[in-house]
Amino acid sequence: MRNPKFCLILAVILAAVVNGFSSVINPYYYDILITIGINVILAVSLNLVIGYTGQFSLGHAGFMAVGAYFSAWMTGRYGVLFGESAPATGAIYVLALILGGLAAAFAGLLVGSPSLRLRGDYLAIVTLGFSEIIKGVIQNAEPLGAQRGLGGIVQHTNFFWTFFGVALAVYGVLTLVHSTYGSGFLAVRDDEIAAEAMGINTTKYKVLAFVIGAFFAGLAGGLYAHFKQFIHPEGFNFLKSVDIVVMVILGGMGSTAGVCLAAALLTILPEVLRMLSDVPWLPEPARHLADNRMILYSLLLIVLMLNRPQGLFGRLRFGAGKP
């Protein structure tokens, strides 16, 4: 990462160019590509909290839900505020994404400030509880569709916006953790008492990691809502949070490159497994692997933890050079 700003601009241009060809991509593969992008944003942002700052959070899907519902509600209500032309609705969409992210960040601040006195398992349980509360509130909020889910969302998310978000998340996390300012995150992870003794306000850094992580989760939620066009509270349940945690652990905590790769792999894996059910000569249990993929995930994690506890990429980083 010699010049991170250059890389960011390059990535955005690349996203725009690929976006130009989106009509020739098979819609099924296109769907997978966008899902990979959204999952990468989620995993990279959670990696800031778990991998770089060492705070175990199980509530990432909750923050995603805040962003998804807020932005979907906003485009649903104010989508045609500036008229029905494409640029006007597009502007509202982008604004909704940002505000959705900020709403999630605010939720992150709310849950972060009181609960960051807790460590490890206790923090995980509080964040899990918080995301269940968010789900519960949505399930009972009539304007958000309650148990029926929220439908009729206009599809705005395309390849460009998704990978613009990916570029922003990767850029944001990497520039932070490589700067002297961001070294505070890593210090909190390695030794909180020593960090405090070196003049680092550990509370500030923990809350900051939560807020930034929640912001990108909210952004990912907004992208998701405006791609799938229908969101349901059950889509943001505990299992979704676990999915993201698995991506972070598989990729290697604190390795952004590894986490990106793991997010992509774990998005493709269920699709590959689904294809297995169409292969006639396979034995019966193998064909149903897609439905039982959680078994495969746990197996994968066990094998990985035994052989590569540092994650897929280990200490190899983006912009390496360092061992």
Add this chain to the structure above:
Amino acid sequence: MSLLELQNASMQFGGLRCVCGLSFSLGDNELVGLIGPNGAGKTTVFNMVTGVYPPTSGTVMFEGVKVSGQRPYRITGRGIARTFQNIRLFGSLSVFDNVRTACNMHLRHGISHALLRGRGYREEEKTIRAQVGELLEIFGLLEHRDRPAKSLPYGDQRRLEIVRALATRPKLLLLDEPAAGMNATEKNDLMRLIRFTREKFGLSILLVEHDMKIVMEICERILVLEYGRKIAEGSPREIREHPDVIAAYLGQEVA
């Protein structure tokens, strides 16, 4: 005005009185030793001064300002840095990043600069890089700069802790048993290092140490604690001959 002043400071955990009504002061550029038998409360004094626990009664003044009750990072910001008895480096970070982290508190720019990476940011990072490099060079750790801190040999880890503490630009440095686990050669190097640090950076040092040879040789003044109380204070010679100190360490003669 003295640099550090403890006024009747006490620390009590439930029924256990670790430090009891301790008063002492420390001037500019002084090198003072704090000794006492195991469990006398030496590390507790450090934790009180650095804010890990606020004293249950009494006050800690630093440069005439009351610091007791403030968060540790604020106290470090005022100019008190410390090392730890059981090494507490940022194990997974490189030697360089360990020291760089301690420069964090002196940053003039905030998060927006780290994200936008403008000219101000690049210049500041360059200055920090140079400062860290210089410190590592002085203490002979520059060749290890990219190694993870936990992979260093024990003596180097202790040295790195001192370097890291110095990077916060302290006026007072608290060293908690820096010679623990060192062999004779390493101890000699350490003594030279402590003297050198004090002269080069013009700071005061408060040293907790079990190795009497080191304490007697480099400290100008020694405080002796026993069961949380100060039982003696004076020059190494006075301490060596002080009857209470001899009693504390060797036990009293039964007549």
